[in-house]
Amino acid sequence: MIIHGRHWNDTQEQVYWLTKGLIEKGLNVHMAIARENTTLAEKLLQEEIPCHFYEKESSANFRINLNQHFRLAKIINKFSFDIVIAHSPQSLAHYIYAKPLIRRSPKLIFVKHAHIQTHWIAKVLKFQQAHKIVVVCDYQKELLAKSNFLPQKLTTIQSGLQTDRFRPDPDRRKRTREKYGIRDDQKVFLNLSHWNTEAKGQRHLIEAFSRVKDSNALLVMAGRDTQTKGCEIAKSLDVDQRVLCLGYQKRTMQLFDMADFYVHSPLIEGIAESVIQAMLMGKVCLATLAGGIGSYLKDEINGFAVPVGNYELFTDKMEEMIALSPERYKELSDRARETGETFSFRFTVNEYYEMILQLMGG
Numbered sequence: 468m469i470i471h472g473r474h475w476n477d478t479q480e481q482v483y484w485l486t487k488g489l490i491e492k493g494l495n496v497h498m499a500i501a502r503e504n505t506t507l508a509e510k511l512l513q514e515e516i517p518c519h520f521y522e523k524e525s526s527a528n529f530r531i532n533l534n535q536h537f538r539l540a541k542i543i544n545k546f547s548f549d550i551v552i553a554h555s556p557q558s559l560a561h562y563i564y565a566k567p568l569i570r571r572s573p574k575l576i577f578v579k580h581a582h583i584q585t586h587w588i589a590k591v592l593k594f595q596q597a598h599k600i601v602v603v604c605d606y607q608k609e610l611l612a613k614s615n616f617l618p619q620k621l622t623t624i625q626s627g628l629q630t631d632r633f634r635p636d637p638d639r640r641k642r643t644r645e646k647y648g649i650r651d652d653q654k655v656f657l658n659l660s661h662w663n664t665e666a667k668g669q670r671h672l673i674e675a676f677s678r679v680k681d682s683n684a685l686l687v688m689a690g691r692d693t694q695t696k697g698c699e700i701a702k703s704l705d706v707d708q709r710v711l712c713l714g715y716q717k718r719t720m721q722l723f724d725m726a727d728f729y730v731h732s733p734l735i736e737g738i739a740e741s742v743i744q745a746m747l748m749g750k751v752c753l754a755t756l757a758g759g760i761g762s763y764l765k766d767e768i769n770g771f772a773v774p775v776g777n778y779e780l781f782t783d784k785m786e787e788m789i790a791l792s793p794e795r796y797k798e799l800s801d802r803a804r805e806t807g808e809t810f811s812f813r814f815t816v817n818e819y820y821e822m823i824l825q826l827m828g829g
Contacts, residue, residue, distance in 0.1 A: 469499045469521075469539070469551060469558040475506035475717070476661060477740040478580055481626055482554050483510055488816030490516065494823070499542055506717070521561070535561055540568035550823055552576045556593075563593055574598045574826045579607070580626075580737035581666070581758060594620075598826055601819075603738040604759025622822065626738045627815030630808055633720075633747035640724040647687075647711065649725065654684045654789050657726035657750070659719055659741045660733075662692035668732035668755065668778075669693070670700055675732070675781040677704040681789050686730075689713040689722055723748040728788050733757040734775055746770070747807035749800040751791070753784050763809075769802035 468486060482498075489496050500507055501522035511518040521538040539561055543551065551573045553559035559577050566572060577597040594600060600620045602608045612618040649655060656676065660667040669688065676686045686709065688697045694714030701710035716722060723729070729745030729752045736758035743763070745752050752770040754760050755777075766772040771788060773780045791799070 468496055469553050469562060478554060479507050484629055484812050486516060492820045536565040540565040543569050547571060548573045549827055550574050554578045559593055563596060581735055604762050606759045606762055624815060624818045626740055627812030628743055628810050630747055630811050633744055635749050636724055639721050643721040643725040652683060655726045656686045656728045656730045657722055658688045658730050659690055661690040662696050666735040668734050671778045672732040673700045675778045677706045678782040679785050684789060685709055687711045689716040691715045726750060736760060743807050743810050746803035749804050751788055751796060751799045763806050769806050770799060
């Protein structure tokens, strides 16, 4: 199992829980990751899951790196894996470049988390080599099939979560608000995303929030580089006193507890695990309908949703959320939790397990 990446994020959490689940099913699973990915490495070490570092250079962002490819081929040759799962375009590229050095080629599964337009050359040279291409929602599969993106290889396996972990804690909410100096009467909107405004739309989110009239409303943003880039934009819009940018946070459960609402503003997305996590925590959510978000977030039913790019409406929805009565908030919160519970990870693991057995001829 391979993953490319140096920072803990939703995708890597998915891979971690998938790895644990497949091991519990009796499969022998190893992981190959970047040396800088210390959070994932620590979790694997605690669980005694075999972990190999094939990305060691500071140039890990470059897909062509002979040292990395030699190391990856050496790992695969040593353990003679039957299946390799690539969880990002980068990891897929690393495997393909290493493939000429691999003595016995394993079956290849590529997991496409986000719906990003793929050039036909990449389709022929890279994705064609996968035996299965997993997408995280039917919406994504339909779009790819319509564009003739290797429809015979596509299969949908819904992303899953360890749903039991997500339980509200009133005491933790109180402690976290005190920690950040947030008053009880303030309405807190939370966003958890590493800074990537071209995909996640954080600039648009801050701009939409800047138009919210309630001076007691607060936007909290956490994720890599939000403490610099988010603060710069908030200051330029003269809302820096109402936007709290925390940077990367290892523990996010306390942030969910602290918040009243969760907001997510992507232009490009897969399934958006952070929205599902927020729903499990009983938060009323607002998101743009990018990727597969619309498959579970229904406007005015279990939260709020707007078309991708309509940030004027996004502002209106935030105003509407602030004005919710306690009864209406509870109604939406209860429905959000019910929706979140349908994303139990045991279903995800079972579907991967069956697919792997099928590819192995079992």
